[in-house]
Amino acid sequence: MDELSIHPPMNEIIKILLQLQTLEINGHAAPGQEKLAAELRAKVPPPVLAHYDRLVARGKKGVALIRNESSCSACHISVPRNVVLTLMHNADVQLCESCGRYLYLPEPTPTPTPTEPVAPKKTPKARKPKAELQTV
Numbered sequence: 687m688d689e690l691s692i693h694p695p696m697n698e699i700i701k702i703l704l705q706l707q708t709l710e711i712n713g714h715a716a717p718g719q720e721k722l723a724a725e726l727r728a729k730v731p732p733p734v735l736a737h738y739d740r741l742v743a744r745g746k747k748g749v750a751l752i753r754n755e756s757s758c759s760a761c762h763i764s765v766p767r768n769v770v771l772t773l774m775h776n777a778d779v780q781l782c783e784s785c786g787r788y789l790y791l792p793e794p795t796p797t798p799t800p801t802e803p804v805a806p807k808k809t810p811k812a813r814k815p816k817a818e819l820q821t822v
Contacts, residue, residue: 700790750787761785
């Protein structure tokens with residue numbers, strides 16, 4: 687059986703952890719949100735969830751954004767380029783080497799396609815006849 691069919695893509699696991707982190711403010715789900723939190727927890731692999739819970743138990747957020755493709759938003763320590771590349775290829779879940787949080791990249795913002803600016807046509811200046819220029 688293929689491993690990809692067993693586990694959701696790593697990007698999906700991080701998205702689920704982000705939703706869980708939003709629901710569980712201060713380590714506990716808000717009233718009425720426990721069922722949704724339980725459903726989200728069921729989708730995360732046990733080792734990942736155990737590490738996330740240890741971070742939350744210490745009063746930390748479990749997931750941190752990589753800013754400017756170079757530093758962890760939680761501890762502000764530089765993240766190695768190979769970690770960023772692994773996240774870009776969606777190959778594996780990555781942890782910050784300094785603070786231990788799960789890292790994720792921001793959603794790419796669509797860049798507008800540049801359109802060629804239409805330069806206004808230059809109108810030639812009206813020239814004075816040579817006769818007017820020489821009369822001095």
